[in-house]
Amino acid sequence: MISETDILKKFQHLVKRSDADESIIIGSGDDAAVINTKDKCLVHSVDISRINSHFPRNFLSNDIAYRSIAIALSDLAAMGAYPSFITIGLTCDEKKIEWYDRFSKGVEESMNEFNFSLVGGDITYGELSVCVNVFGYLFDKPLLRSGAKPGDKIFITGQLGHGQKGLEDFKRKNDSISLEKFKKPTPQFKKSKHIASFASSCVLRGIDDLSHGDDFELCFTTSEKNIKQLNKDDYFCIGEITSDKEITLLNANNEVKLEKDGWDSFK
Secondary structure (H helix, E strand, O other): OOOHHHHHHOOHHHHHHHHHOOOEEEOEOEOOOEEOOOOOOEEEEEEEEEEOOOEOOOOOHHHHHHHHHHHHHHHHHHOOEEEEEEEEEEEEOOOOHHHHHHHHHHHHHHHHHHOOEEEEEEEEEOOOEEEEEEEEEEOOOOOOOOOOOOOOEEEEOOOOOHHHHHHHHHHHOOOOHHHHHHHOOOOOHHHHHHHOOOOOEEEOHHHHHOOOOOOOOOEEEEOHHHHHHOOOOOOEEEEEOOOOOOOOEEEOOEEEOOOOOOOOOOO
């Protein structure tokens, strides 16, 4: 029979790494963390990933951890920010300590990949879900969903559809690039930094309207004069902002009817 203390011990070495971060005054161990923001704007977002909704029941726990964190971090990228530290709230009914050991390895892998600190968290018993609070700082100005003007071009930072195909490949036990992208989404920090000074708007979740979701690319707008700053191999123009409030989607000049309004966890 495992205890909460047994589980928390699996994360202590990760939390200890935050001691090297000068912005973290008090990390895990007290009732709350204390952060020195250094007179910079602190950007915060929270995201919850739940079993059978955001990842399959038979997903490995290290993949659950990495994917849940990467999804949450993607919200920072969409705001034009880079990560500094996170907290994790884990609800789980798994009784084998090995599960938590693998989960902690997924957390560590994401920490190494995206360079942030884990400053605390909580765990409770129940159906599996992972609540990730992410905190970071702006590259330049905040990238908002509002701000686009008629005439601005609409761009995305990568190909859509890997999320849906990756889940299908997981169910069929087929290895593929799409499956890797599903297991390990990539928050677009590099491209977020590049567009931060000239994008007029940016959104992450809105991409669900154009695909089946789970594509954590950025969708942003910019004026035509800035297009020369975008490499056509890395950024893809998909449309233009008009004064019309309706969204028109064309495929080979034929209008495509959108059948859904985007991701809704209650549907």
